[in-house]
Structures are given as C-alpha cells and as structure tokens.
Amino acid sequence: MKPFDFVQPRSARDAVAQWGPDAAYLGGGTNLVDLMKTGALQPARVIDVTRLPGLDRIEVAADGAVRIGALVRNADLARDADFAVRAPMVAEALLAGASGQLRNAATLGGNLMQHTRCPYFMEPDAACNRRAPGTGCDAIGGAWDNAAILGHAPSCIATNPSDLCVPLAALDAVVEVEGPDGARDIALEELHRLPGDAPERETTLAPGELIVALRLPAEAAAFAGHARYLKVRERTSYAFALVSAAAAMRLEGGRIAEARLALGAVAAKPWRARTAEKMLAGQPPGPDLFARAAEAALAGAAPAEGNGWKIDLARRTAARALAAAAAGTPERMPALPASPFSLSEDLSHA
Ligand code: SF4
Numbered sequence: 373m374k375p376f377d378f379v380q381p382r383s384a385r386d387a388v389a390q391w392g393p394d395a396a397y398l399g400g401g402t403n404l405v406d407l408m409k410t411g412a413l414q415p416a417r418v419i420d421v422t423r424l425p426g427l428d429r430i431e432v433a434a435d436g437a438v439r440i441g442a443l444v445r446n447a448d449l450a451r452d453a454d455f456a457v458r459a460p461m462v463a464e465a466l467l468a469g470a471s472g473q474l475r476n477a478a479t480l481g482g483n484l485m486q487h488t489r490c491p492y493f494m495e496p497d498a499a500c501n502r503r504a505p506g507t508g509c510d511a512i513g514g515a516w517d518n519a520a521i522l523g524h525a526p527s528c529i530a531t532n533p534s535d536l537c538v539p540l541a542a543l544d545a546v547v548e549v550e551g552p553d554g555a556r557d558i559a560l561e562e563l564h565r566l567p568g569d570a571p572e573r574e575t576t577l578a579p580g581e582l583i584v585a586l587r588l589p590a591e592a593a594a595f596a597g598h599a600r601y602l603k604v605r606e607r608t609s610y611a612f613a614l615v616s617a618a619a620a621m622r623l624e625g626g627r628i629a630e631a632r633l634a635l636g637a638v639a640a641k642p643w644r645a646r647t648a649e650k651m652l653a654g655q656p657p658g659p660d661l662f663a664r665a666a667e668a669a670l671a672g673a674a675p676a677e678g679n680g681w682k683i684d685l686a687r688r689t690a691a692r693a694l695a696a697a698a699a700g701t702p703e704r705m706p707a708l709p710a711s712p713f714s715l716s717e718d719l720s721h722a
Contacts (some may be wrong), residue, residue, distance in 0.1 A: 391580035436590030442481030505596030528571030551581035564641030
C-alpha cells in the first residue's frame, strides 16, 4: 500500500480544512480501505472523520422529519425501531445490503459515497476513465455484464451499487454537507452524477465537501404503510444488486393518491422513475397498471454491454415491487426474519 498521511480531525470544520489534493475522507472504511489495499485508490491523505462529534445521532424533528448523522452505522439505523416504522423500505434496503459485519462498520455517509463495483474500476491495471481519466474503459468489450442500462455513456457504463440510496431517492431525502465555502443542502437525487464526458466526477460534491447528515422529510412517513424495497441478486445474501426497486404509495379510497418509484443498479445514480409515478397517481392499483408503469420506468433503457437481460429484469422487478407495496408493508419483512417491523396505526394509514 502506498504511504499516506493520516489525520484525525475533531470537528467537521477542521476535517474540511485538512482537505487537499488526492485526499479522501474515511468513515467505516468498508469500501475505501479495500480499494487502497488493491492499489485502485491511492490517496495521499486519509482524513478519518469517525471521531467528529454529534454525527452519530438519529433525531426526529417536531414536524416528523428525521435527521440522520453521517456516522450512524447502517446496522444501527436499520434496527432503530422508530426509524423502521417511519421509513420501512429504507430499513429493508439497509438490511438487504452487505453482511452483518459490514453493516456494523459501514456508515451512512460512506454508503452514499461508495464507489462502483465495476471490476475494472477495482483493478488498478485496467483502463478505467472513472479511476484514471482518459485511459479508456475496459468494461466495454470486457467480461462484465452487470453494467448500466440507463444514463450510460461511451466513457463509462458503471452502476451505483448502493441499496440505501434507492429508497432515499424515492423519498426525496436531502444531504447536508459542509465544505470550504460553508454548509449547503443537496437533494439525494442530485448527489450522484451520470458519467457524461467526466465519469471521474462521481458526485456533485465540490472538492473538500463532507457529508455530515441526511434528512428524510416528514412526508416520507405517509408512505410507510405501502412501501417495499425489492433487490434481485445472484445469491440471497452478501451480493450487490443486479437490479433493485423501491416502491411506495399512498392509497386513498381504493386509488393511488401518490406513488414513488426508484430503481437501483441500473445507472450511475439511483434512478427515480417520475413518469411512472405520474402514471400511477389517481389509478386503482393492479397488475396491468404496474406493468405499464414499469414499462414507462424503463422506456429509455438501452443495454450497455450484452446486458439486455437487465432491462427485462428491471421491468419485472419494478412491477413486482409496486405490487408488493400495494399489498401493504408487512409487520415482519419476509427477507428479514428477525426484523421487528411493526407499523403503528397513525403512520401505516397516513
Ligand atoms: Fe471504469 Fe466506468 Fe469503464 Fe468500469 S465502466 S472500467 S468504472 S470507466
């Protein structure tokens, strides 16, 4: 491993001040350290932010909005009973990701900032425009077919691997950042970038900006009674998604008053399907409607590298997630036998 400076600031402001060329913030280390070990990433300075005070809290505001500190561990957020009641599909996505050990270490901020799992990105000897701008893209014509089907470019066909970001995008989460020019908010949906001609710019964060918290608006709880995250993967645990879908809806008088739908592992960012959401609003739920909405969600899809199968899989996953959401959030998540999901009356029928 290449030698690097290691600093442990005691405040977010100090952390930002420590930023410099080739610096990296370190949270749980479940992604960055792996990439440093292989040599795929070689930061000159590692800024350990795990000691920053006050970023490990889950706080509920008077209006019902939830603020989650960037250092809250994935496992702690998923197992927070009050949070699971307010945002069950976020908890479901968290528990669908990685392994128990990794969820105990991984942080919210780190999850949002994790890199693609494109195997050529992780292999330092491979050509990769995202890791080494201008070198090319060995995934094109390579041996990896879990590439993007939406929003990809000739420069890069990678996907964002996060489960967590998918329901967060659907629920209009907002990211709070501190940076050299002060604090600002970024809609989660705007945090990750499509590759375009600059795939090395994975997010819209400016150099040195640090995620300090994430806010879920109070309105997110209105979807708690009909919300599911469905992840399709090659094995039932410890695997990244082939495709995933976060689906939620508010039902009123037997019709869908409002719907939310986002897809995961299909693009370099969580993919909010707003056209499908509009199509669902005002309609009585049913399989034909869900099939048409899923078709609309994938309308612009194109296979990147022999992965046309992903388009059909994503369509079916979206339709199935919508059907599962319409059926109602279960008190116990089938994929999570130990999870204590139990919806209170006021939230489940809001
Ligand atoms: Fe790199 Fe993107 Fe090509 Fe993968 S798909 S090798 S991340 S440029």
